[in-house]
Amino acid sequence: MQQLIYFIRKYRYFLFFLLLEFIAINLIINNHSFHKSKFVNSANYITGDFYNKTNSIKNYLNLNKENVELLNENIIIKNENEKLIEILNTVTKVKFIDTSKQRRSYINGKIEKNQYSSNFNFLTINLGLNDSVFSEMAVINSKGIVGITEFVSIKYSRVQSILNKNSKINAKLKNSNHFGSLTWNGFSYNTVQLLDIPRQAIIKTGDTVITGGMSSIFPEGVPVGTVINIEKGSSIKRIINIKLFNDMSNLRNVYVIKDFDKKEIRDLEKFNNE
Amino acid sequence: MNKLRIFFWSILLLLLQILVLNNINFSHTINPYLYITFIFIFPLKKNRFIFLFFTFVYGLILDFFSDTGGIHAFSLLFVAYIRLFFIKLFFKKGNIDYLLFNLNSEAFGQVFNYILTLTLIHHFILISLDNFSFHNMEIVLLNTLYSSTFTLVLYFLGSYILRKKIT
Numbered sequence: 001m002q003q004l005i006y007f008i009r010k011y012r013y014f015l016f017f018l019l020l021e022f023i024a025i026n027l028i029i030n031n032h033s034f035h036k037s038k039f040v041n042s043a044n045y046i047t048g049d050f051y052n053k054t055n056s057i058k059n060y061l062n063l064n065k066e067n068v069e070l071l072n073e074n075i076i077i078k079n080e081n082e083k084l085i086e087i088l089n090t091v092t093k094v095k096f097i098d099t100s101k102q103r104r105s106y107i108n109g110k111i112e113k114n115q116y117s118s119n120f121n122f123l124t125i126n127l128g129l130n131d132s133v134f135s136e137m138a139v140i141n142s143k144g145i146v147g148i149t150e151f152v153s154i155k156y157s158r159v160q161s162i163l164n165k166n167s168k169i170n171a172k173l174k175n176s177n178h179f180g181s182l183t184w185n186g187f188s189y190n191t192v193q194l195l196d197i198p199r200q201a202i203i204k205t206g207d208t209v210i211t212g213g214m215s216s217i218f219p220e221g222v223p224v225g226t227v228i229n230i231e232k233g234s235s236i237k238r239i240i241n242i243k244l245f246n247d248m249s250n251l252r253n254v255y256v257i258k259d260f261d262k263k264e265i266r267d268l269e270k271f272n273n274e
Numbered sequence: 275m276n277k278l279r280i281f282f283w284s285i286l287l288l289l290l291q292i293l294v295l296n297n298i299n300f301s302h303t304i305n306p307y308l309y310i311t312f313i314f315i316f317p318l319k320k321n322r323f324i325f326l327f328f329t330f331v332y333g334l335i336l337d338f339f340s341d342t343g344g345i346h347a348f349s350l351l352f353v354a355y356i357r358l359f360f361i362k363l364f365f366k367k368g369n370i371d372y373l374l375f376n377l378n379s380e381a382f383g384q385v386f387n388y389i390l391t392l393t394l395i396h397h398f399i400l401i402s403l404d405n406f407s408f409h410n411m412e413i414v415l416l417n418t419l420y421s422s423t424f425t426l427v428l429y430f431l432g433s434y435i436l437r438k439k440i441t
Contacts, residue, residue: 013322017355020330024344024351027334028403031343040334042341050339054293115341117299118404122341158341165406186410189302249299 032120032166034150041151041158042113042124048156051112051124059110059252066252073142104219106255107131112156116189116248121161123147127256128155136217138257144223144245145169145211146254163189163248170212171224176201179212182224182242189248192225194240203230209242216265219257284312284332292339303417306424308432309336309346310396313353314389318361318372329354342404349399353392364388378437390426397422 008015027040042048059066109127127133129152139146139159147159147167160167163184171194172179178201184192194209207227213220225244233239291309298305312332316325333347340346361367364384367375377385398418405414 013326013355016323016326017351020326020351021348024330024333024348027337027344028348028406029343031341032406040337040341040343042339044338047338113339113341115296117303117305118340118342119406120342120404124341186405249302 034160034166041122043128043151043153043156043158045153045155048112048124048126048153052126052156055110055112062252069142070253103259103261105258105260107133107258108253108255109133111251111254114249114251115161116163119165119186121163122150123159123161123251124156125149125159125254125256126156128153128157130154131256132258133157133256137259138218138222139254140218140222140257141246141251141254144225145218146246146248146251148217149256161248162192162244169218170214171209172212173197173201173203174208174210179214180240182209190244191228192242192244194227194242195238197238197240199238203227203240205229216259216262216269219259280315280317283315287311288332288335291336296340300420300424304420304424306421306428307397307400308425308428310350310353310393310425311429311432313350313357313392313396314377314429316354318358318375320369320372322358326351326354345400345403348403349396352399353396356395357392360388360391364391386430389429390422393422393425393429394418397425 031040042051107127109125109131111123112126113124115121115123123139123146125139133149133152135149135152137149139149145162147161147164148169149157150160151158162169162182165184165186167182167184169182170179171182178198180194180197182192182194197203205227209224209227211218211220211222211224223245225242225246228241228243231239231241287309291307295306295308309332313329316328319325330347330351333350334344336342336346336350337344361375364387365375365380377388398414401414401417401421
């Protein structure tokens with residue numbers, strides 16, 4: 001006993017140091033597993049509010065550019081809407097149109113903190129439980145995909161960016177139905193990688209890649225980017241580099257997609273697995 | 275060494291790191307981590323518990339703001355722990371000299387060695403933990419080198435300009 005006390009007294013700083021380092025390691029490992037990092041993240045009350053306050057200046061300076069972008073998006077949606085109305089008018093034989101069904105709804109938000117320099121990037125958005133945002137919801141903007149919500153607090157939520165080495169998103173080619181998974185190797189912030197595309201798929205540079213809709217998170221057809229090159233190698237390990245439509249270093253307004261059928265799909269998948 | 279002054283500078287460095295330096299992203303990945311100055315300005319004391327604890331909290335605050343889990347806390351704490359060893363090595367100081375120890379009154383060569391070593395160790399640990407795998411080691415080393423240069427330039431410029439004030 002005497003010896004033990006002596007040992008602790010002699011190495012008390014080292015033991016304290018080890019204890020703190022152990023806590024830090026624990027936090028690091030937790031941070032790398034999806035929605036396990038309940039404690040250390042920028043979506044909590046204090047950090048979220050801090051970023052919110054400091055961002056108000058930046059918002060003000062960027063108003064002009066944002067407006068132009070939103071107007072452009074509005075025009076695209078308006079044109080699309082006109083087309084759909086026209087199509088609807090040509091349909092005459094349908095007696096009954098169900099207008100009550102809506103699969104998805106969009107919630108608009110702003111990015112409070114953007115990050116793209118790390119290997120495991122996270123964004124913070126100003127939507128939380130109050131805006132009925134929950135974990136594992138798709139986050140997109142007018143140009144393409146941004147990420148998946150991971151940890152949600154009352155007013156803010158943390159988004160796992162597609163520029164995160166842990167992120168894996170189902171994606172496919174626009175002109176065929178071959179799908180693979182979208183990952184990031186951590187090098188360039190505007191290039192992501194598409195893996196596991198079957199070898200019979202014909203891929204050319206310039207092909208558009210969209211989300212596949214195989215997962216219950218992203219709807220089908222959200223634009224991702226264009227193929228820039230296909231790395232040579234065995235066809236099973238074929239890596240396709242994709243240039244994102246989004247400039248990930250310059251994001252402001254985002255939409256979170258709320259899927260009303262998600263629970264049903266999840267329950268069905270769970271049932272299948274058993 | 276004024277306690278209030280150290281507190282003020284720590285907060286200022288924290289804000290500088292979070293609001294400005296974390297967003298520099300020079301050639302997408304290179305950031306200076308100037309908050310390591312906290313280690314250099316914190317006074318030497320016989321009792322090291324307070325110092326270790328404060329460094330841990332300081333690193334953790336940065337982790338909160340940059341969504342990095344605990345990598346800042348880990349690397350900063352590591353440097354804080356080994357600081358004493360390097361002070362003994364470079365400045366040949368014993369237990370008695372702690373109270374009067376001041377970086378500004380030491381020779382520039384020794385100070386440079388001391389700060390260079392601690393910065394390199396800190397940045398290397400930080401960037402390897404950020405990488406979180408044994409691949410891309412050459413990128414980690416290069417990043418360490420560039421970021422350290424960046425930090426050192428900023429630190430020495432700052433400490434030269436604020437020589438009288440920072441002490």
